[in-house]
Amino acid sequence: MSKKIFPHIIGNNVIKNLIGNDIVNRNCSHAYILEGAKGSGKKTAAEQIAAALSCYNKNSTSHDLPCGECDNCHRIFGNISSDVVRITSGDKVSIGIDEIRNIKNGLYVTPNDSDFRTYIIENAERMTPQAQNALLLTLEEPPSFAVFLLLTEDSTKLLETVRSRAQCIRMEKFSSTEVADYLSSSYEGKRIQKSFPERFAAAVSLSDGSLGRAAELLSNTEDTSEILKFRAEAMKLIPLMCSSKSAQMLKLGLTASIKNTHDAKIFLQILDCAIRDMVSAKRTSSENLLFYVSYEEAAKAASEASIKKLFHIHAELIRAIMRLESNVSLKIVLTDMILKIADYKRK
Ligand SMILES: [Zn+2]
Known part of the structure; x- marks a missing residue:
């Protein structure tokens, strides 16, 4: 059986090829922006990427990426992994500086179960300018094990300085x-x-x-x-x-x-x-x-x-x-x- 990269992401070959290869070649960026309309699969893709980063079998040639079977995959898909940190605005209209400070406080603590800790920031465009600037400082010198996934409907609403630190990938429309x-x-x-x-x-x-x-x-x-x-x-x-x-x-x-x-x-x-x-x-x-x-x-x-x-x-x-x-x-x-x-x- 040959290794399939992100078999559970529908379409979106850019994610599969680009981020998939980055993970397989251990050449990940510290930040990716996933941009796409509501319902375009950003959250699913982010979860798959987080699992792929932490999957025990990511270097095995006989397992898919992520394998979906190892303890790390189970923890991440079961939403109980401490190596995946999700930041959402919840009911609030914005994500404030305090939430980003919380990230910074725990940033240098090594991950519990794997080589990576993934931070998923949903509705990233709702970060206040102060929050974005705080994140920017983090993105300038992140620990090697931190990967940020910024999910947004419109990346132009992020500060240019933040965008320039991340690789922006547009979600494809599904056929x-x-x-x-x-x-x-x-x-x-x-x-x-x-x-x-x-x-x-x-x-x-x-x-x-x-x-x-x-x-x-x-x-x-x-x-x-x-x-x-x-x-x-x-x-x-x-x-x-x-x-x-x-x-x-x-x-x-x-x-x-x-x-x-x-x-x-x-x-x-x-x-x-x-x-x-x-x-x-x-x-x-x-x-x-x-x-x-x-x-x-x-x-x-x-x-x-x-x-x-x-x-x-x-x-x-x-x-x-x-x-x-x-x-x-x-x-x-x-x-x-x-x-x-x-x-x-x-x-
Ligand atoms: Zn796995």
């Missing part, structure tokens, strides 16, 4: 497939996928690549009626896309209930989930469905287009989403996209 796999890995998620496939698909499409948000949507704490409306419109649009009927597409696509860029992005993501299902159905793979409720339904829709055409539509959808993200006008983006999709037939 629709990764979100669907994650949701269906729990008993409850599997149940909803079976009994309410439309709600499941809605959670995947609306999550915008955030596992936390997807789980929230699935637990039905938010209204998903909007998404069901978009789904119905996507159902009408897909056959037109497959048969390149641009005039009808233009009529439908631009008068749909898309009011703004945000709506448009969600709508295009839903369309892309459908295209992905159609490709899966054509290849008779057994991946999680993201849009259609059955493989038969996806295969029927896919019978109108070749795989090449589906890839062409997928590429145009992604291009349109990227253009929307760089603030190109909604109408221009959608019109261009429809014309490009229709144009495929004539090539």
Whole structure:
């Protein structure tokens, strides 16, 4: 068995390659910033990194990193390790200088069970400037065994001096497939996928690549009626896309209930989930469905287009989403996209 680096972190190859290699090569930085939206997996990643640093089997070629089996891994995943110090703002709006002073007081005491002590600071942007300056002094001359993980939604809210002392890693957005796999890995998620496939698909499409948000949507704490409306419109649009009927597409696509860029992005993501299902159905793979409720339904829709055409539509959808993200006008983006999709037939 070969060693897998961070097998429990989904996606995020930058973390796996960069921090994973740093740990394996004993070449760790003293501070890393993990930046990403709520639900992007920062806390999970931080816990995995802490375990990897302290894992007894980190140098073994036959164990994964972290191994998940040794006493240190058990202590860290059980949240009872004294070699992992977590700092959160709790209910307070800020993390004050006292909390950072507490760290400094115990900083030079050697770790109990392993070669490292990991400090995880959640919502690091909530540190007051005084707290950040105190941390900065620590980061300038830390003991060799201290590693700081600063988790934040926005690293620009940290002092430049703090940022310059740490390696900043942006959490990757998860693909629709990764979100669907994650949701269906729990008993409850599997149940909803079976009994309410439309709600499941809605959670995947609306999550915008955030596992936390997807789980929230699935637990039905938010209204998903909007998404069901978009789904119905996507159902009408897909056959037109497959048969390149641009005039009808233009009529439908631009008068749909898309009011703004945000709506448009969600709508295009839903369309892309459908295209992905159609490709899966054509290849008779057994991946999680993201849009259609059955493989038969996806295969029927896919019978109108070749795989090449589906890839062409997928590429145009992604291009349109990227253009929307760089603030190109909604109408221009959608019109261009429809014309490009229709144009495929004539090539
Ligand atoms: Zn271990």
